[in-house]
Amino acid sequence: MNQGAGSTQAARDYLSPIQALLVSAFILPGVGQLLSGRKIRGALMTVATTLWLPVALIKLIRDLNLVLPELMQRSMAGDQVGLADLQTALAPMADGLMWIFLPLLAIWFWSLTDSIMYIIESKKRLRG
Secondary structure, three states: OHHHHHHHHHHHOOOOHHHHHHHHHHOOOOHHHHHOOOHHHHHHHHHHHHHHHHHHHHHHHHHHHHHHHHHHHHHHOOOOOOHHHHHHHHHHHHHHHHHHHHHHHHHHHHHHHHHHHHHHHHHHHHHO
8 A cells, every 4th residue: 555655755756748848949048858758769869959959059059140230320320220140141141050950959859749658648547
C-alpha cells in the first residue's frame, strides 16, 4: 500500500504531458521535458537553446547596427521610416539571419514533437 502512495506522490512531482508541452512551447524548449522527469532530453534541449540563443541575438544586433544609422539619418532628415524600410534594409542579410535562427527553430520543433509523443505514450500507458 505504501508503494502506491509513493508512486502517486512521485507522479504529482512532475508536470502532466500537456503542461510539459505548453512549457516547452512558450517558455524554453526542454524545460517541459525537465519538469516532466525526462532529464537527459530536457537538458540537451535546454542547453542547446541556451547556447545558441545568444549567437542568434548577437547576429541580429550586429545586422541592426549596420542598417539603423542610415534609417535614423533618413528619419532625422524628415523622411518617414517604417517597418517596411527596416525590412528592406535587412533583406540583403536575410540569408545569414535565416541560417542563424534555423537551429533554434529545429530545437523548438524537436521539443514540441517530443512533448506530443510523450502525450501519446502517456495515453497508451493509461489505457493498457
